[in-house]
Amino acid sequence: MIGVAPPAYDPAAPTTADTLPVGSAATVRAYVAELLRRHRGAFLLLVTVNAVAVLASLAGPWLLGGLVERVSHGARELHLPLTVGLFALALLVQAVFVREVRLRGAMLGERMLADLREDFLVRSVRLPPGVLERAGTGDLLSRITTDIDRLANAMREAVPQLTVGVVWTALLLGGLVLTAPPLAAAVLVALPLLLAGCRWYFRRAPSAYRSEAAGYAAVAAALTETVDAGRTVEAHRLGERRIALSELRIKQWTAWERYTLWLRSVLFPVVNITHVTVLAAVLLIGGVFVLRGWLGIGQLTTGALIAQMLVDPVGLILRWYDELQVAQVSLARLVGVREIEPDAGDASLSPAGRDMHADRVHFGYREGVDVLREVSLKVAPGTRLALVGPSGAGKSTLGRLLAGIYAPRKGRVALGGAELSRMPAERVRAHVALVNQEHHVFVGSLRDNLLLARADADDAELWAALGAVDADGWARALENGLDTEVGSGGFALTPAQAQQIALARLVLADPHTLVLDEATSLLDPRAARHLERSLARVLDGRTVVAIAHRLHTAHDADVIAVVENGRISELGPHDDLVAADGTYAALWRSWHG
Template identity: 70%
Template sequence: MPLVRGMKPPAVQEQGPTTMLPVAGPATVRSYVRMLARRHRRGFATVIALHSTATLAGLVGPWVLGSLVDSLSAGDARGRILPAVGWYLGALLVQSVFIGLSRLRGSILGEEVLADLREDFLVRSVALPPGVLERAGTGDLVSRGTTDIDRLAKSVREAVPELAVAVVSVVLVLGALVLTSPLLAVTSLIGLPLLLVSSRWYFRRAPHSYRAESAGYAAVNTVLAETVDAGRTVEALRLGDERVRLTDRKIGEWVAWERYTLWLRSVWFPTVDATYALAVLGTLTLGGVFAVRGWIGVGQLTTGVLYAQALVHPVDMILRWYDELQIGQASLARLVGVREVADPETDPESRPDGRRLHADDVRFGYREGSDVLHGISLDVAPGSRVALVGPSGAGKSTLGRLLAGIYAPGRGRVTLGGAALAAMPAERVRSEVALVNQEHHVFVGTLRDNLRLARPDADDTHLREALAAVDADGWADALPEGLDTEVGSGGAALTPAQAQQLALARLVLADPHTLVLDEATSLLDPRAARHLERSLSRVLAGRTVIAIAHRLHTAHDADVIAVVEQGRISEYGSHPDLVAAEGPYAALWRSWRDER
């Protein structure tokens, strides 16, 4: 039977298959916590040793007062008061010093553990396969790296060291109470049954509720991020009201879990406070009876009541921080969850053997049950040039992202050298295959720093060669400080065409063997684009190039052309063969020639 009847947990609405990153199970979380404890065992041992000394010093005061009460009761207090005051003050001084030292070391330990946790999460996150991140979306990963880290910060900085300290304090105080009077040690536990029952009721509900609360916030973050990122599309398709309703529903679900966890705390906290009062009251009352019957002395009663009172603070710390750890545990499970994604480095299927790119019966959809690509198979030989052409909305860019390892196919496989491309770590994918599209970003910093993102060890000679390869050396040399010119927000403004050339220069420096070019020269005028493509052709010699283009001169220069229509490859062959076939490509070619 539940401890109380009242608020019920929010109902969980049925939803489609989740795309969020996994949440670690209890076994994984415990294993990770043990690993952190081993990594920082010296820090924990130092904190516990310092606070044990402080606790032992704190036990001196009640013992001195109890002895003084016994002396006063026996009428033999002459010459005992001043030494008692000296012992009391000395113990208090020692306790204060060591508490300060333990808190200092505890804070340092918390920061070190938190730094390790952040670094572990970041290292594992950037190593995730691009397909996994694409399916999860930005909202989930961002909320884990921000909100969950922030929620866990308090637990790691304060809860973990103080919880260890509180457990040590309870053990030492109970030991001192048993040595003082076993009877009083029993009476101090009179409130324990109520404490155990109420805590069991609370902690059976709290972990799941806090995890649901964190997941609810992540869902809100995801919906908002998607709406902002696709703001123009939302306006164009008049989806504003629908997105607002979806956001309101997600916020409502999150707030419902917030209210439920608040209700759990409002029931449990007063019950815990009642057990503290019951323990001190029981010790004082029953201890008084024991003293009247002569089973214990008045001094023992004084010491015992003070020790029982001293138990309140560490027990309260244990429960309070354990409750805080429920929030932290939910966030930790989400952070550690990225470790449950199969490590691409240890997966033999993620290691390519060769450079042949192959798509086998690939299907893909942005929504469940609504495919954009329908059973596409494509074999790209190393060093060949393949052009993907077709009408807008046919699925060319989607296919390009699959071939570049950005998306993972819903069905079928995309392999590079026999290895699943979507299962490779991001760093390996980018070293093998690079995607350049119309979306370019100029980072805040110097032009040199922007270029070195692709190759950190490149010297100025290599940087200038890369700029020259994409016809960008002219405007780059004309900048006020050349490669040292600050660009990006707050610096020298680059035109969209220059930003596109900068992205292509990075591509030259990255030097991947396979390139996917999705309208990579679309922001340049046709004549400049044609000149740049001729310049790039010299740089790209010997590489595998998959070009997605509306300007069909790119297709004309390709070894083979794949015509994509309605998510399928309708034609495949060389330019002369397809023109002679008088099919969809021939119609596109004639239309493009007529427009020129």
């Protein structure tokens, strides 16, 4: 079949994400099979009630065929009251079990959707920290929101309805074989046409729907970015360029929309022709058989009615299978996290001390491009180390390696002799914590937000943690104290208060080593100074690695490491480095004007 060609590939158009992986066909099939095994009881019940409903629907053609047969033979006793009574009973049974089919199908779909959400969340929180750090929260959130929304209809409707359609078709064909065996072969006349049309369509549809979804995502991204950066766009007079980009993305998306619409416009007429062909073949072949005496007129009537009834289940299968082509893209994105090995680590590995050592570390975000090269560093327990250097030198990357977020490509980062990358993530977090500018307050009570750090903490310990960061004053002034609802829709916290909650969690978790990535840089100066005083009490007695974007942080450190071009170029106390008149001294002079 020849028709509209798919839109030409444009290298400017995004096609695949390079963050979290998208599941392969094998992974998707394995997960679907696992879901069906979990819910096999509900699945078998759905099949059973559907079978009863279909069998009840076959009573009508069978009764009518028998009535026609008796009339054709000139029978005087037609048993109309009995026939009508049985027909009414069959309709009643069919109505009751069709209701059960819908109910059981909806329940099965909702349970499977709930399992899908839960499986994705459980698997996501078990991912290695470095994977999520590189991927960012945007990709993860889009999967649990947008992709789940796209899948909701498919899980609630498509899977149950496909099951219904398959069982319905199989039983109707079985009924046709039992009541009019010669006519069963007539149905096969249209099968090659249906298979050819479906094969043509389904070879093109999956990739087309994936491109359509990617095109829509590109449109949304372009528009959202333009709106969010509206002032920047206006200041730099980028309006025309952003409009041109949006129009290009819309053009690419609508081209794929037209292509998928064209695919459906070819498939549906083929399906309709198939239905007509089946009925025509049954009537023509059956008519010849009746004339030759090989088939009764009643059997022909029953067979023709059953053949006509095949229209609905076949249409149901094709409709929802088509829907699943769209949903399969989102399902592949959701189960893609199953292809990432969880960070199990060596459970027997535990630090024998608190000293930290990086030995000839190499690390890069892309293959063949190292951000850090030959970095070696020793941090004694209780030391305050500051990492300084120009933007892009690798300070934050080194900090995340020391926090166990990333694993080095080459070399090792060890805590107390135990390699961080080989330890379970939970054990690493018990010893080392990363504190950065990002802080989150979860929707719930203040108590629940604090218990995230240590679930067994009592109220006295919670108040002590708040007091340690100077947060107990405003917290005690809350109407319901620790039971006050905070977060979205609750008590509105200032950025400084939200950061204090994050620091109180840190006090409760009580790690002996902290990696600080300018935890106060996003606050106004007055709030930052107040929080730094609170932070100083939290840091007392702990090993601290501070990524210093502002040099007054470095001034108070015991040791300063200057990171340049992915290497440590200078190492020593503040006064020694200033006296050496090297890179640090130049940074210090430029900082103080």
